[in-house]
Amino acid sequence: MIRHGLSARTFLLLAIGLAVMIALPLVVKSSFAIDIFIRILLFSFIGTAWNLMGGYAKQLSLGHAAYFGLGAYTSTILQIDFSVSPWIGMIAGGIVAMLASLPIGWLCFRLRGPYFTIATIATAQALMLIFLKFRDFAWGAEGTTIPNLGNAPLMMQFESKAAYYYVVLGLLVVGLAITSIIERSWMGYYLVAIGEDEDAAEAIGVNAPRIKRDIYMISSFLTALAGTFYTQYIYFIDPATAFSFNISIEAALVSIVGGIGTLWGPVIGTVLLETTSTLLQSWLGSSIGGVQLTVYSLILMAVILWRPTGLIGLITEAWQRYAKRKPARA
Amino acid sequence: MWETVAQAVINGLLIGGIYALVSIGVTLIFGVVKIVNFAQGEFVMIGMYISFFLANQFGLDPLLSLFVTMPALFVIGVLVQHFLIRRVLGPNDMPQIFLTFALSLLLLNLALMLFTANYRTVHTSYSDEAFHLGGLYIPEAKLIAFGVAMLLSGALWVFLHTTDLGKAMRAAAQNRDVAMLMGINPNRVFCVALGIALALAGAAGSLLMPFYSAYPFVGQVFVLMAFVAVVLGTLGNVMGALIASLMMGIAESLGIQYVGADSGLIVVFAMLLLTLAFKPTGLGGKAR
Numbered sequence: 306m307i308r309h310g311l312s313a314r315t316f317l318l319l320a321i322g323l324a325v326m327i328a329l330p331l332v333v334k335s336s337f338a339i340d341i342f343i344r345i346l347l348f349s350f351i352g353t354a355w356n357l358m359g360g361y362a363k364q365l366s367l368g369h370a371a372y373f374g375l376g377a378y379t380s381t382i383l384q385i386d387f388s389v390s391p392w393i394g395m396i397a398g399g400i401v402a403m404l405a406s407l408p409i410g411w412l413c414f415r416l417r418g419p420y421f422t423i424a425t426i427a428t429a430q431a432l433m434l435i436f437l438k439f440r441d442f443a444w445g446a447e448g449t450t451i452p453n454l455g456n457a458p459l460m461m462q463f464e465s466k467a468a469y470y471y472v473v474l475g476l477l478v479v480g481l482a483i484t485s486i487i488e489r490s491w492m493g494y495y496l497v498a499i500g501e502d503e504d505a506a507e508a509i510g511v512n513a514p515r516i517k518r519d520i521y522m523i524s525s526f527l528t529a530l531a532g533t534f535y536t537q538y539i540y541f542i543d544p545a546t547a548f549s550f551n552i553s554i555e556a557a558l559v560s561i562v563g564g565i566g567t568l569w570g571p572v573i574g575t576v577l578l579e580t581t582s583t584l585l586q587s588w589l590g591s592s593i594g595g596v597q598l599t600v601y602s603l604i605l606m607a608v609i610l611w612r613p614t615g616l617i618g619l620i621t622e623a624w625q626r627y628a629k630r631k632p633a634r635a
Numbered sequence: 636m637w638e639t640v641a642q643a644v645i646n647g648l649l650i651g652g653i654y655a656l657v658s659i660g661v662t663l664i665f666g667v668v669k670i671v672n673f674a675q676g677e678f679v680m681i682g683m684y685i686s687f688f689l690a691n692q693f694g695l696d697p698l699l700s701l702f703v704t705m706p707a708l709f710v711i712g713v714l715v716q717h718f719l720i721r722r723v724l725g726p727n728d729m730p731q732i733f734l735t736f737a738l739s740l741l742l743l744n745l746a747l748m749l750f751t752a753n754y755r756t757v758h759t760s761y762s763d764e765a766f767h768l769g770g771l772y773i774p775e776a777k778l779i780a781f782g783v784a785m786l787l788s789g790a791l792w793v794f795l796h797t798t799d800l801g802k803a804m805r806a807a808a809q810n811r812d813v814a815m816l817m818g819i820n821p822n823r824v825f826c827v828a829l830g831i832a833l834a835l836a837g838a839a840g841s842l843l844m845p846f847y848s849a850y851p852f853v854g855q856v857f858v859l860m861a862f863v864a865v866v867l868g869t870l871g872n873v874m875g876a877l878i879a880s881l882m883m884g885i886a887e888s889l890g891i892q893y894v895g896a897d898s899g900l901i902v903v904f905a906m907l908l909l910t911l912a913f914k915p916t917g918l919g920g921k922a923r
Contacts, residue, residue: 365732412911416866418728419671423862424911430859431904438901554740561733595747595851602740609730609737610722 326474330467339466343538345579346473347531348559352571353480354527355556358520360566361493363500364414368425369528369556371409371432372402374547376529377536378436378443381451384460391461395533402529403522410521414514417503426553433548448543451536461537469538476534477572480527484568487523496520500566528556551598558601562608564617573616578604638770643892644885649777651884652784656839658861658868658876659788660832666808666871667828670720670731674739675861676854678708678833680746682840683755683849690757690844697757697844698779708837712829720829721822739854746851754848762845780842787838788877791831795873804828808871859900860887863907869916 330339351373358364379401380394389397413424437446456464463469487493495516498506507513536542555578563574581604582597589596612619657675664672682704689695689703719738723730764775795801806814807824815821839857840849847853861876864883868875883903890902 363728365729367736412908415911419732420866422732423671423866424907427859427863427904427907431901431908434901434904438895557733561729565729594752595744597744598740599744599748602737602744605733605737606719606741609734610719613727613730 323478330470336466339470341579341583343466343470343473345575346470346477347535348555348579349572349575350473350477350480351528351531351552351556352559352563352575353477353484354524354531356560356566356571357484357487358524359557360560360570361496361500362517362520364517365422365557366425367422367553367557368429370548370550370552371429372406372525372528373532373552374432374436374544375402375405376532377542377547379529380533381536381542382443384451385449390459391533391537392459395530398529398533399526402525406521406525407518410518414517429548429550429553433544436544436548446544448541451540451542453540473534476530481568483523483527488568492516497566558605562604562615564615567617570615570617577616639892642771643888645771645773647885647888648881649781650888651881652781653839653843654857654860654864654884655788655877655880656784656835657857658864658880659791659873660835661861662865662868662871662873662876663828663832665865667804668720668724668825670735672832673732673736673858674742675832675836676858677739677742678711678836678854679840679857680849680851680854681742682708682837683844683853684746684750685837686841686844687755687757687849696759697841701838701841704837704841705834708833709830712833713826715833716826716829721825743851743854750851752851754850756848757844759845774846776845783838783842787835792873800827860903863903866907867910
């Protein structure tokens with residue numbers, strides 16, 4: 306069932322959706338709301354990057370913070386020490402992350418299933434420790450602030466939050482486009498085959514190690530772009546935020562809750578989780594620690610126990626039931 | 636010079652006993668039920684909080700609270716297997732990994748909400764006591780913890796090798812399908828495995844309390860060690876996990892002594908990465 310192009314209806318829906326997203330900051334002016342939209346787009350993008358490898362090939366990494374951090378640090382070091390624009394630094398960070406994924410993948414892919422997951426946690430933590438310890442090239446534990454240049458679009462700094470919104474919206478569109486292309490290509494089928502049963506996939510001639518290496522490189526590259534964006538957005542970097550375990554957790558969580566191995570899963574998952582978290586914070590205040598992750602973990606458990614296909618599965622089922630009930634038109 | 640090394644080795648060996656209790660639990664669950672329990676560290680944390688509250692409210696010595704934490708966590712283990720893990724056992728990795736991972740997140744953040752991030756300590760009469768052996772310094776509380784940990788590990792080994800239930804567990808670990816054909820009830824065996832593993836984590840919590848602070852994230856320290864020890868000691872192998880834990884305790888302590896106070900974990904990660912690079916099946920393992 307290889308679908309080559311987009312149908313006219315899907316194309317129309319996508320165009321309308323994109324138009325709404327572009328118009329959103331023109332209508333909504335509250336910077337609090339824009340901030341939430343930016344978070345949703347950012348984590349949708351990180352989830353999309355994770356989903357390429359974690360979702361389609363079921364290589365369940367909990368160490369994507371490694372690439373987020375490498376992207377963030379590469380562009381920041383280039384900017385502060387060499388005055389290179391973060392736009393270039395962003396691509397450089399992506400390339401550094403891609404190169405780093407080769408040895409990390411070489412080590413971690415020796416293990417399968419849960420022990421692959423543990424190895425990815427360990428590599429991300431090890432990178433964080435390295436950046437904490439070696440202060441000569443990366444400011445150690447204190448981190449550093451990004452010099453504020455006012456409105457400097459060429460240095461990825463903007464006065465209006467809406468501009469950041471468009472940058473991260475652009476990233477998400479790129480991420481979804483890449484996912485969509487891979488999903489329809491032979492690589493997508495190889496990935497799904499590896500995810501279903503790696504030994505069986507190899508037996509029918511899929512070069513699993515190569516495919517896993519390639520998708521890990523793509524996934525790392527995209528995750529690193531998010532790291533650069535986030536640092537530019539909050540004007541600050543330190544090892545604890547750049548390599549935060551929470552980044553790794555959320556990347557996996559939004560994909561699983563939304564629908565693992567589906568194009569729109571990470572987006573739907575992020576919308577649900579981030580909205581819940583925002584509502585909780587406005588209801589309880591942010592004074593009590595742990596509320597957000599308690600709720601996230603309950604949602605994750607509920608999804609795993611009752612609906613492992615995620616919200617996408619739930620929506621598809623509801624749609625099919627509705628479609629069946631509707632009498633066929635002549 | 637010689638004494639500094641010996642002191643570091645002793646410190647590492649003593650804390651390695653606690654790592655062993657945690658890793659034996661992880662490896663037992665992995666061997667028998669074939670899942671990785673990401674929440675094992677959080678059960679150490681629960682054991683510590685139970686000991687802390689018993690000591691704080693009723694003045695119960697943390698070592699005596701072993702008799703409360705171990706049965707309590709055994710029951711929790713049986714419940715976790717029966718109501719949660721049983722429902723995700725299947726060929727699919729994702730639910731198995733993320734169920735116990737979600738459980739870990741849940742327990743950790745519930746603890747953060749209920750008890751705040753404050754450090755809780757219990758002071759006992761032997762907390763500051765130590766034996767002096769030549770120039771060496773052996774803290775009493777750590778020595779007791781190490782002794783009890785070895786005793787419990789030995790008891791588990793005897794249980795696995797002499798009792799019918801223990802043999803059934805080892806049989807289920809070797810080949811679940813054949814064990815079922817021999818009339819072993821897998822859910823019962825899995826419940827006992829989870830119960831024992833969590834009881835060991837609870838014991839680790841009680842043993843730690845006289846010399847270690849309880850806080851919501853405390854389990855993360857131990858579970859990371861346990862994962863590395865379990866890979867190093869060959870997955871599912873109880874004796875391997877025990878030996879690897881002691882080695883890791885020593886390696887971490889030498890790392891703190893010679894690389895820097897914040898570098899214990901770096902040494903541990905380096906050990907994990909080296910193991911993965913050169914002997915991914917663990918020290919005593921054969922190719923899978």
